[in-house]
Amino acid sequence: MSAEAEIQAARLRSVFERLAVTSLVTVVNAVLMALVLQRRGATPGPWIWLSLVLLLAATRTFSGRLFEDDADRSRRLLHWTAVSVLGSAASGALWGLGAAFLFPPDETGQWLWIFLIAGMCAGGASLHAAHLPTALAFVVPACAPLAVRLALEGSASRMAAAAMIVVFMVAIAFTAGRFARQFGQVLSLQLDLERRTAELDQTNRRLRAEIEQHRATADSLHQAQKMEALGHITGGIAHDFNNLLTVISGSLDLIRKRAAGDETVQRLSAAATHAAKRGAQLTGSLMGFARKQSLHPAVIDVGALIVEFAPLLRRAAGEAIEVRLDLAGDVADAYADAAHFQSAILNLVINARDAMPNGGVVTVSTRNAALGGSDAVLDSEARQGRAVVVSVRDQGAGMAPEVLAKAFEPFFTTKQAGKGTGLGLAQVLGFARQSGGYATIDSAPGQGCEVSLVLPALASTGSQPANEAGAAEPAAPGAPLTVLLAEDDAAVAAMLRESLGQMGWEVLTAASGREALDILGRRPEVQILVADVVMAGGVSGVELARAAGRLRPGLPAVLISGYPGEAAGADEFELLQKPFTHQDLVDHVRAALAAHGASKDEAPRATA
Known part of the structure; x- marks a missing residue:
């Protein structure tokens, strides 16, 4: 008007x-x-x-x-x-x-x-x-x-x-x-x-909205900066810790080979190797939090893994919380990353614990389902086929609809400031989707909460993808091979030199990328480069491998990394992730040689 x-x-x-x-x-x-x-x-x-x-x-x-x-x-x-x-x-x-x-x-x-x-x-x-x-x-x-x-x-x-x-x-x-x-x-x-x-009034409302948006943006930026800093810190920790685990795992492999007939040595070294693997899993969980860890899916017995993991779940839940297992006996094997699966279940149990400050019961259950079927817990974004559903239910206060709608959003949390990052459920959903499955929440005020993790199951019991089938060929000495090893950590370099030397291969060692290039220019008999991605001296392993390729076209290279993100964009090279065993090292060397046209038993020497 x-x-x-x-x-x-x-x-x-x-x-x-x-x-x-x-x-x-x-x-x-x-x-x-x-x-x-x-x-x-x-x-x-x-x-x-x-x-x-x-x-x-x-x-x-x-x-x-x-x-x-x-x-x-x-x-x-x-x-x-x-x-x-x-x-x-x-x-x-x-x-x-x-x-x-x-x-x-x-x-x-x-x-x-x-x-x-x-x-x-x-x-x-x-x-x-x-x-x-x-x-x-x-x-x-x-x-x-x-x-x-x-x-x-x-x-x-x-x-x-x-x-x-x-x-x-x-x-x-x-x-x-x-x-x-x-x-x-x-x-x-x-x-x-x-x-x-x-x-x-309209201007004031718009100004208030802009201020709130600016505050939210600033908070998000601050959180992103913290996560970025955490990623850098975690990457450094992973690199150093994986160096230690690499030395431990490799040395244990060499000890077992030297003392093949000593049962006591074999038993003790096997226990130490198992502990080293647990350390690698912990590092993997840490890198998963920093989002620098790629998934390594494998066939996993979900029920057996949960039973093995149950003591840690109970310790994380605390004395006031009873953790019950309701595991179906006929649950199919899943194909997923075991370490990330354990981290996801641990996240859900911790969330359930926090939802019951006065104590209660947390139930971890498993069952079979069909992705794409009528099961209410499944989602259309997941791959079609059989699935394994792992659910964690608590007896807490439950979630209101407006909270439930945002529960999977990154950085969303109902906990007090400083009590939670809001990343737990987001990581669970990300892991499920990356594994080809999904995750859902069933909750109502006063009715508790049930989070279900849906993972793809194998088509039949005991089956696995072709690239996982069969055991690796045992490492045995082969044809003479000259390996240029670039590693700035003396302990890791010593273990690698010993491991490669056991194959009857000649190993030339460099403590930096520049030294490796100098050796490569003087020693035409070098047939493959093995280099750590992160080294002191200003030349990274990726830069070294590419420079070596320009100096010696067709030279195979194996890059050793604490986590995949270190070698981002270097897909043309064979990547070996720390920690690894003697067998892993030999397999990657042979794979790199095979990719460049040489057999694993007869690697041609380069000419000057």
Whole structure:
């Protein structure tokens, strides 16, 4: 609605809101005047006139009620303007014509009519002044007939009285006009103030939203920076820790080979190797948190893995929480990363523990399902086929729908500041999707919470992908081979030199990338490069391998890394991840040679 229309609507509202008072004053004055005229012997005219006044007053009062009840009145301004003006004009005409035709012969009665008409005009103008047409519609018909009647009397006094009525009518009209203009000006200022206030409120809301968005962005940036810093720290820890595990694992392999007939040595070295593998799994979990660890899927017996992992789950849950296992006996094997699977279940158990501060029961259950079937726990994004469902249920307070909708979002948490990162469920979902499955949450306020991890199952028990089938060929000495080893960690270099030397291969050792390039330029008999990705001296393993390829086209290379992210973009090289065994090292060397056209038993020497 335009400003002019709003002002017009306000003027009409002012008129109709006062109709009840206007009608009441009209009726009282009309009754009193009719009684005066009757006592002066004027019959039946006064009663006919009074009846018309009463009928019109009732009609106008009813029209006021209709106006208030009209929800669409702002769109029907012309209609209600006509109703207001016509009603006012009819009322003014009744008073004016009543004074003209019921004019008493005595001077006292005549002056009574004059004063009554003047009072009615003054009152009508003040009550209807907001809407000038309505005010004039009453004043002019009320005054004009009486002025004409007085003028027709012909006497000087009557002519003077008629002139006074005309002057009074003009003055009333002028005053009503001024009031109407002031009403419009005030209302215009009020509407302008309301509009500006609304604009200011809208600006403030937008500003608050932008501030909240800026704060959220700043928080997200801060969190991302913390995660990036954590990634760098974790990468350094993984590199150093994996160097230690590499030395331990490789040395244990060499010890077992040297003491093949000593059962005690074999038993102790096997236990130490198992501990080293557990250390590698811990490192893998740490790298998974930093999102720098690629998945290494394998065939896993879900039930057996959970049973093996149960003591750690119970320690993580605490004494106030009872961890129950409800494992189906016929659950199929899954194809997933075992370390990440354990990390996901541990995350879910910790979340369940936090949801029950006063203690309770956490149930870990397994069952078979069909991805893409009618099972409520599954999702259309998962791969079609058989699936293994692992569920973790708690007896906590449950989640409200608005919380449930955001539960898998990264950094979303209902815990107090500093009590949680909001990454646990996001990591679980990411692991499930990367494994070809899905994860869902079933929860309601007061009903606890059940998180289900859905993983693809193998087509049949004991089957596995082709690249996983069969045992690796045992490492045995082969044809002579010259290996250039670039490793800046002396302990790792010593273990690698010993491991490669056991294959009957000649090993040339460099402590930096620059030294390795110098050796490569002087020793044309080098047939393969084995290099750590991260080395001191300014030349990384990836840069070394590419420089060696330019110096000696076709030279195979094996890169050793603490985590896959270190060798990002170096897919053309064989990548060996720490920690590894002697067999892993030999297999990767042979694979690199085979990829460059040489057999594992007869590696051709490069010519100068």
